[in-house]
Amino acid sequence: MEEPSIPFELRDYFERSNIALALAAAEPDNPLVxxxxxxxSLTGYADDDVIGRNCRLLQKDVENREARERIHAFLEGDAQASVRTPIINFRKNGEPFVNLLYMSKLRDRSGRPRFLFASQYDISRSHPERLAEYDAELARTLSRMTPALSENGIVIEGTLMAIANAASLIAQAKVTLSDLDGPDLS
Incomplete structure (x- = not known):
């Protein structure tokens, strides 16, 4: 795989960000770059573990049917500018968590997708106020990245409408995680 040219400003912004971010190449199997x-920190995986591989490695053998359908619909067409969905992931140590995944396409000036931008947030054991803080930080991240990307001929798709505080997602995540952890025998 030939590594796509990632603008310095984008690399720099990624490392300074306060939220978990990943960038994948917009090519077959969407390898992480x-x-x-x-x-x-969130996943326990080092760069060597994930760069060049599809992020689905975080899913292990869990079905994630609804989340996968939403992600595939986003990846396969242009009807959606972004996608946000809870998905069961696993840390490198095998610990499950419910990831609130946000994805958007980064396109060049000709409209061709160059990268897939993603942000991850563990809603498994979260609190609604922390999700609101994450939503605000993701909105700031997208706003701050836009000028740096624009200078490099890249446009981020999607709107901040995809970022909505959803306390119900946290409740759903806690139920899902308790199902993964097994029955409560206390």
């Missing part, structure tokens, strides 16, 4: 320290 960049992850930041928050991603590494």
């Amino acid at each position: 960049l992850v930041n320290e928050k991603f590494r």
Whole structure:
């Protein structure tokens, strides 16, 4: 795989970001080309573990049918500018978590997708106020990245409408995680 040219400003922004970020090439199987320290902390995976591989490695053998359908619809067409969905992932140590995944396409000036931008947030054991903080930080991230990307001929798709505080997602994540952890025998 030939590594796509990632603008310095984007690399720099990724490393300074306060939220978990990943960047994949917009090519067959969408291999990861960049992850930041928050991603590494969240997942436990080092760059060598994930760069060049599809992010689905975080899913292990879990079905994630609804989330996968939403992601595939986003990847296969242009009807959606972005996607946001909870998906069961696993840390490198095997610990499951419910990831609130946000994805958007980064396109060059001709409209061709160059990268897939993604942000991850563990909603498994979260609190609604923390999700609101994450949503605000993701909105700031997208706003701040836009000028740097624009200078390099890249446009981020999607709107901040995809970022909506959803406390119900946290409740759903807690139920899903309790199902993964097994029955409560206390």
